[in-house]
Amino acid sequence: MMKPISLLLFVAATSLAAEPAIDFNRDVRPILSDKCFACHGPDEKHRAAKLRLDVEKDAQRAIKVEFLDRISSKDETERMPPKKANKPLTAKEIATLQRWVAEGAKWSAHWAYVTPKKTIEPHVKSAWPINWIDRFLYVRMRQEKVEPSSDANAVTLIRRLYFDLTGLPPSPADIATFKDSVLSTQFSVLVDKLLASEHFGERMAMYWLDLVRYADTVGYHGDQDHHASPYRDYVIDAFNLNLRFDRFTREQLAGDLLPESGVDQKIATCYNRLLQTSHEGGVQAKEYLAIYAADRVRNVSAVWMGATVGCAQCHNHKFDPYTAKDFYALSAFFADVDEEKHLRGGGADAIPTKRAPEIPVLIRKDRLVYEDSQRRLDRAKKSLAEAIEGRKKGIDGTNEQKRKVDMAYLEEIELQTTTIKALETQIAYYKMRIRPIMVTQAVMPRTTRILPRGNWLDETGEVVQPAIPAFLGKIPGDKRSTRLDLANWLTDSKNGVGGLTARVFVNRLWYLFFGVGLSKSLEDFGGQGEPPVHPELLDNLAIEFIESGWDVKHMVKLIVSSRAYRQSSLATQELREKDPENRLYARQSSFRLPAESIRDNALAVSGLLVLEVGGSSAKPYQPAGFYRHLNFPKREYASDKDVKQWRRGVYVHWQRQYLHPMLRAFDAPTREECTAQRPRSNTPLAALVLLNDPTFIECARVFGQRILGWAAKSDEERVTLSFREATSRNPDDAERGVLLKLLNASRTRYKADAKAAQDMVAIGQSPVAKALDVVELAAWTSVCRAVLNLNEVVTRE
């Protein structure tokens, strides 16, 4: 039913001629995907009128026939999408589709599934750009008629770099060192220093652990503790060592299958065990095998491919070309992960529970010392035995000679005995640091079947072998593919989806350093995700990542070294209105710190922070009874009584069902599923945490102790210094005035009620400095509480 449409096309094409040409992936595909693919897409079970609009040939045929008429029809029964789909096209979308057809209906493959293409960096006549990232951004800014913002001031930039690269604030000394030079000669020095810091790994781990849903408990039902913490330390270590991302991938998915598989590679395979597990009384093994398989497919596809393959558990994906068969074939890669032990009653209602297979390990740092001590012990023992033997034998010679030699032997014996004792103490210490960890051990692969509509009771489905999604190709060879093949495929930029993996990862790095990704949908690079606002830039970054040999630190340095990164986050009203979401990157973003950094920052400013890297999970103060709804077994939370109390947030015990309320209040995820992007909420519960959580009260008090410990100064000077410790800048008169008023009101109150002062400073287990006047300390604690509650103190600007 051909209808004359040329007039319509003409109108559409001319009236909008001023706009840039339609780009299929940027402008059209998102509309087709969201509004059409559910019925005219990859899922054949729900396909209507045998029409596909996700495949070029079919779509082009439809366009020639009735496509435009149907989408703009006045007749409700004719109009697409139908009313019941509840997905009406907006006038703007219809216009876009009309223009697209008018311009020749150019089609291109989905941007994420084609190999990244290198674009020559544009030539820019401006002194603004520092590196090629800036040149891409600048051209676009000029197209949109906006100017980049000025550079942030040095202090803001230093703070930004510290928070972004280590998750910690700079000390006043750090500020002093770099304040005058960061914007000129020392920028690179500072970045290198931070990248070399052990805290870089902790900061990156905070993010990676969200992706892979690392937690200290099993998640389902009894939510017992399980053994995973060495994996966290492995991740921190991997980022610190700058383990290449392709290798990092292989070790986690298939470290047990690598020819050079050592302890670290085995620890890495805990990745395959991080999912939620259950041994609730009525668990049916087959059902949970299906649940675990689906969980792994969801995670591996989200973490590496930015794909929502989980949708294909019950039916072919509605928007992307993933079929249900692809889903089960992907899950088959993990069919050799030993699951039987805990599903067959191996789990236990105990804290911690057992999730065999587990092995005892020392993390790399400890292991190096331990092994070295062991070697030295062996040597010392050998030397001792030789000395004893030598002394027994003695020598032929004068008495004097004999005596001298005997003395020498004695000394040697004494020395070696002391050495042995010391080494044995050290070895004993490190033995105590041995922790069990769940690992992957390959067993005979289970048979994997397609479960019709995801129903685990239905065993009529086709048996599938491990395979990558069919539309993306095939792993060559006749042998059954392994997890290692999958890992290699994920990071192979020639014969695999390395290009996609690289895009997904660099986009997430970009998000960490700009607050919003080049594609906003960090977790979905499929048809329903947002196409990148700067596709050439994203592709070039992905290629750079691959060509650098998957060098994460290189990419971080490249991004933060751009002029764009340095910009001020203060935006003019005009820019804010024009680009509310900061997609042009003509300014930096300012955003609240992640939950862990809010904790770390308060501890660091107070001086309480314990900076030890790695180790078992830490338990900060927590409200009594917070775990009372947990059972099997019932449990009491015991907060750490030693210095572990003040460890960084990344080490805090991650209880999936009852995540520490401080972390939860600041949007840390429960880590039941992959989280690529945390929300940034601003709730009364978060306010209550900063106001009343004993950790923050203790921080304020210990901060107060430091202030009072400074050589005699006036209140004004002390207020200034305390404000500067927390914000890296001096307060102005108004700010000083507010804090002094608070100080004096508090002082008056505590002078009148010494008991209250006593109560206040007694919060937290850190000892109160005896020499200090309790009333003064309580009054200054109030000032410090105010400072630690400031928006500026919990914000990365």
Added chain:
Amino acid sequence: MNAMNRRSFLSTTGLGSIALNALLQQDASAAGKAQALAGLPHHTPKAKRVIFLYMSGGPSHLETFDWKPKLAELDGKPMPESFTKGQPIAQLQGQVLKAQGALTKFKQYGKNGQWISDFLPYHAKMADDICIVKSMLTDQINHDPAHTVMNTGTAISGRPSMGSWVNYGLGSESQDLPGFVVMTSFAGRNPQPISQRMWNNGFLPGKFQGVEFNSVGDPVYYLGNPKGVSPQQQHDLVDAVKELDQHRNKTINSPDVETRIAAYEMAFRMQTSVPDLMDISKEPKEALELYGAKPGDGSFASNCLLARRLAERGVRFIQLYHRDWDHHGDLVKYMNICCGATDRATWALMTDLKRRGLLDDTLIVWGGEFGRTPMFQGKGGAGRDHHMKGFSMWLAGGGIKPGMSFGATDELGYHSVENKVHVRDLHATVLHQLGIDHNRFTVKYQGLDMKLTGVEPSRVVKEILA
């Protein structure tokens, strides 16, 4: 915070009238009181709020509302395989399956002769108020995933719970309380765990998460001032923070700062409003007696009284968990305890809401995550295993037809066979009563239009609407 309070709060910090006006406008988006989404409600609501009496653990439909004479006849005999073949089984996996007749007696009550068991004498008095749905179905046979389905519509973790959805859609009517409040109680068999996941906000903004109110310790975590800090001092502190944030905002000009200040104000108000709410000792003696509540005892009865107080104060979604309905064994003993703890208080809540005129626009939902098997299980004395293919719940108030039963299970109480109501149909119906069309109530997440009722077809159970 109403405009008056807000003004007095602001005047203490000496803010000018321009800033004040700006702030009052900001209220709409600020963290304090949440507004309804544009376009909502979709239609005139019948209910303004929900009280979900959540009988956690899975109460037996066969000893509450679903009287099965045929099952009594088969008592002790093998369960016919035609019912159980190919069906998922929880703890009875690999065991001989025997029929277990009702462990109590049933009688008919009310104008329409509703069947109600002897365990629930106070429910008998409510026969004409409640609509019993006897044909419920769920997808999950174990507690944790079944709870997750009942609360979030799917067994996959991380989705928003019904209370979060409702608040996200309709906003809050309370100035100084969260819109979604959860309370728990227990008395009975060693309780099953209950995860915070059940009242999480999932991918919705954090302010829509359920907030647990505790009967012991701080009623809300970190609600109390630190020891040695007086209310006036806390007020001074919040004021100082606000003044400093606002001062700084002259430079950074961030809209987040006003949201943050509103959150601090709400937090500060909650420090008074929540303890005030939780203190039922000032309730008249008659009210305490009606419920059988003792101030501070943390009982279901006290929670019911608190639910009424929350309803009066405009809280949108109130969920009371009673945690001990998992009766694998000694069912009679534990039914006596659980019903003893909840039956009368439920009736008292109904009575109280009714006489205050609140029942008309309050939807009450009663039930657990699943039912129990018609088959015997004997951990201790006779009990029953988890059962997902047929169970009972009831609804009342909020535009629901009172005094009726809807749907039916088969003659042995195994499968729902007549007018089946899946959990997602229940969700659709609850949303409908609140003025929300579940099909049009979606949020984009991971490329999908997520909705509480999920992707499988679901329907509003129109037959039970008044």
